[in-house]
Amino acid sequence: MLLEVASPFFVAIFIRLSIQVYATISHTMTDEDNHIPGIYNYCDRWCERCKYTDRCYSYQMELEAGLTEEEKDISNPKFWEYVSNNMAKALDMLRQHAEELGIDLDNLPDVEEPPPSQKVVELEGQWMKFHEEYMDKAEAFFEAGKEFFPEKGQESIRWVEMGIKGEEETLARWQDVADKREIIGWYMFFIGAKISRALNGYDEINEEHWGGPLNSDSYRTSRILVIAIERSMAAWQVFLEFFPEKEDEILDMLALLDKLRRQVVALFPDWHKTLPEVVW
Numbered sequence: 518m519l520l521e522v523a524s525p526f527f528v529a530i531f532i533r534l535s536i537q538v539y540a541t542i543s544h545t546m547t548d549e550d551n552h553i554p555g556i557y558n559y560c561d562r563w564c565e566r567c568k569y570t571d572r573c574y575s576y577q578m579e580l581e582a583g584l585t586e587e588e589k590d591i592s593n594p595k596f597w598e599y600v601s602n603n604m605a606k607a608l609d610m611l612r613q614h615a616e617e618l619g620i621d622l623d624n625l626p627d628v629e630e631p632p633p634s635q636k637v638v639e640l641e642g643q644w645m646k647f648h649e650e651y652m653d654k655a656e657a658f659f660e661a662g663k664e665f666f667p668e669k670g671q672e673s674i675r676w677v678e679m680g681i682k683g684e685e686e687t688l689a690r691w692q693d694v695a696d697k698r699e700i701i702g703w704y705m706f707f708i709g710a711k712i713s714r715a716l717n718g719y720d721e722i723n724e725e726h727w728g729g730p731l732n733s734d735s736y737r738t739s740r741i742l743v744i745a746i747e748r749s750m751a752a753w754q755v756f757l758e759f760f761p762e763k764e765d766e767i768l769d770m771l772a773l774l775d776k777l778r779r780q781v782v783a784l785f786p787d788w789h790k791t792l793p794e795v796v797w
Contacts, residue, residue: 552574552577553794557573562707563703637719641716644777645709647773655705657766658767694756701752704746718734719735736787736791742781742788743788744797
């Protein structure tokens, strides 16, 4: 049930990540370019709900690709062929740029990566624990919903028939619930991925090449991580209002998300000041 709720996210993430890699390598900004630099590196991949698609180079590439329905079907070989081709084009372009700089990608010196700090190790353990517990509870909630949601739907129909609730009002509320379920499913796995990315670069946020901590990949990632958590919490609040009988289960999930959000904000207190300069 959990994969069913989140499946649109997985389809989009594979397609858009493959395009993003190619876009990152191929896109050279100019003063006349209307695209927002690197916006696709720090977004939630939900192009269908984004108001900046006309200024996103990665999205424009996706439109130009003109994907067929087969290429959008994660169970179809055409889907994986498309993703593979994008990655291959990105690698070819990377090799071309490397050759121009006199770099042989097949003979790079071995570089030993320093291990993460104890602080990062401990935080990742805590944050992933919150996330895994949240995922387990969400999966149980939606699994139980296979029986509960239809029962609630029949109850709504009876209210309308008895004149207790209006038809338009009831339909609007169910549409809102469906929308919030989609939001929950989209961010469910996304949150875990961004936890890893934000923390994996945390030890390097003061490196000179970033030009300041707020410009670092870690700090920029923290912004969309907090937003994903907050949007998930807002969606569960709607569920809480509509399904008061499920209060205990929903409050447990909200508590886990709140703990996670508090810790992320404590580590990245200026998350809202990072680039890109957009209002998500």
